[in-house]
Amino acid sequence: METEMTKFAKLMVGLVLSLGLSTVALAGTKVVYHVNDAAEAGNAMRNANNHLEADPTAKITFVTHSKGIDFLLEGAADKNGNPYNIAVEKLMAKGVTFDVCNNTLVGRKIDPKTVLQGSKIVPSGVAEVARLQAQEGFVYIKP
Numbered sequence: 001m002e003t004e005m006t007k008f009a010k011l012m013v014g015l016v017l018s019l020g021l022s023t024v025a026l027a028g029t030k031v032v033y034h035v036n037d038a039a040e041a042g043n044a045m046r047n048a049n050n051h052l053e054a055d056p057t058a059k060i061t062f063v064t065h066s067k068g069i070d071f072l073l074e075g076a077a078d079k080n081g082n083p084y085n086i087a088v089e090k091l092m093a094k095g096v097t098f099d100v101c102n103n104t105l106v107g108r109k110i111d112p113k114t115v116l117q118g119s120k121i122v123p124s125g126v127a128e129v130a131r132l133q134a135q136e137g138f139v140y141i142k143p
Contacts, residue, residue, distance in 0.1 A: 028057030032138040034129050035062055038070035042078055044143035045087045052094055060091075061132060065101035065125025072100055074114045085116055092118050101125030 031051065035044050048060050070076055071084040078084065088098060098119040105112055105121065112121055122128040132138040 028059055029055060030059045030132075030136060030138040031061070031141055032129055032132045033060060033062045034140060034142050035064045035068035035071075036066045036125070037068050038076070038084075039067075039079075040143050041068070041071035041084060042087070045091060047141070047143050048091055048096055052096075060096045061099060061138065062096065063099045063101075063122070063125050063128045063132070065104045068125075069100050069104050069110075069115075072098055072116050072119050073110070074116060088116055089118070099125065099128055101128075 033044050033048060035041055044062065048062070051058055051060060064072060071078075072088065074085075076084045092098070098116070099122045100115050100119050101124060102112075102121050103124050104110070105115075115121060129140070133140055
C-alpha cells in the first residue's frame with residue numbers, strides 16, 4: 001500500500017512533468033523548409049500553411065538555393081500561370097521567412113533586385129540550412 005509521502009511524490013513528479021511539457025508546447029517548433037527546386041514550392045507552401053494551422057506558434061523559415069529560388073523572383077508563376085508572390089506574401093504575413101542563396105544569384109547571374117521584397121539573401125543556402133539546425137535548433141523538412 002502506498003504511503004501518503006509516496007502518493008505526494010508521484011503527484012509532484014507528474015505536476016513538474018506536465019508543466020515542463022506545457023512550456024515546450026508553448027514555445028513552438030522551429031522548422032526549416034529546404035527548397036532546391038521551384039517545382040516543389042507550391043507543395044512546400046501548402047505544407048507550411050497546414051503546419052501553421054496545426055501549430056500557429058511554429059517558426060518557419062524557407063531556405064532556397066539552386067532552382068529553388070525561382071519562386072521567390074519577381075514575376076514567378078507556377079506551371080498553371082498562378083503567381084507565387086501571393087502565397088509567399090500570405091505566409092510572410094503569418095511570420096514565415098524566406099531566405100535566398102546569394103551563391104545561386106551570383107552563379108546564375110540573377111540581379112538581387114529581382115528577389116521578392118521581404119525575402120532575405122543569405123551567403124549560402126546550404127550553409128544556412130546547416131546553421132539553423134546546428135546553432136538555432138531548427139528541425140529539417142524537405143518537401
